[in-house]
Amino acid sequence: MLNLIIVYVVLIFLILRFSVTVFNFLSNPKLGNYGKHFTDKVSILVDATADNDGLLKLLTALQKQDYQRIEVFIDHSKPEEINIDINDLCKKDQRFRVRKKSSGNINPAEETTGAYLLFLGVNTIVKKGLINSLIYRTRVFNLALLSIIPTQSFSGFINYCLVPLNNFVLLNLTPLRLVRLFSSPVFSAGSNQCMFFDSALYRKYEWEQRFNGKLPEALEVVKSVKQEGFKAETLLGNKLIYTFIPSHGFVSFQKIGQLLLRKFGNNIFAALLYILLVVTGPLFMLFNYEYSLLILPVGLIFLTRMMISFLSGQHPLWNILLHPLQMLMLLISLLTAIFDKSIQLIKSRN
Secondary structure: OHHHHHHHHHHHHHHHHHHHHHHHHHHOOEOOOOOOOOOOOEEEEEEOOOOHHHHHHHHHHHHOOOOOOEEEEEEEOOHHHOOHHHHHHHHHOOOEEEEEOOOOOOOOOOOOOOOEEEEEOOOEEEOOOHHHHHHHHHHHOOEEEEEEEOEEEOOOHHHHHHOHHHHHHHHOOOOOHHHHHOOOOOOOOOOOOEEEEEHHHHHHHOHHHHHOOOOOOHHHHHHHHHHOOOEEEEEEOOOOEEEEOOOOOOOOHHHHHHHHHHHOOOOHHHHHHHHHHHHHHHHHHHHHOOHHHOHHHHHHHHHHHHHHHHHHOOOHHHHHHOHHHHHHHHHHHHHHHHHHHHHHHHHHHO
């Protein structure tokens, strides 16, 4: 009897996740290239890291944008470590400026003069039409924040096992279209790789100062915007913005685990419950279910991976073939993040 109850619980959760995926697939929550043109000044802020190659690719892509009314601030903790190619680009184009990253409760929007603020991750590549489309979407729906989840670009076996997990968890748990349609913070999602703000509202409510002077996780920002009574939206980047992993690099279990745990609001119990239902649940069904009836869960998983792959711009065949291995990686990465989070909580209490 207990086995049957567990099987039913796992099946019901699988059907619910499948329903969310179908909703996302049919509603197609992607940023469109609307073909509109604007002249508002846009301030772009890039939180630079030690990856000079990635930063140079981003700045070169911004320089080639069809939208020219921009100013770009490159915030770096050690500006002297920026390579000569980036410095030369900034000297030749007065729209680009390197500044030392400030510590403490300093508003990153200081010195900016644009009507909109665009925060970009250093490992992103923007395509023509992105900024015009961001402004159009923000104006039409009167948004305070538009967060875009870039299309992922990666290579290598380890990355194929780990990177798709981010969108897998997001798109079978969160109906993205409802982020804008419902004012409740429950429907929240976002990406720090691309966040587009109305500049006046950003300065007025000082969202960055509420989180110790650092731009917090996009999920928390979206929740804060909604709690203030403003509209926020989260969409997939489509072909307008990409985030890439350097060809010589790969993501770690720890990094992916941290990203996944944040999707659960850093709630350890919710993450553990998800692992039980999504990873160990199907294994339990495999050994305690009639094989002739396994076509239902297998079919739902197959269709879910297909739809999420098409939405994410990933190869569906790879995600289907590597699904068992990806679920193992999901288990390891999330457990690693949960362990680290537990250690942090214990230390903070002591």
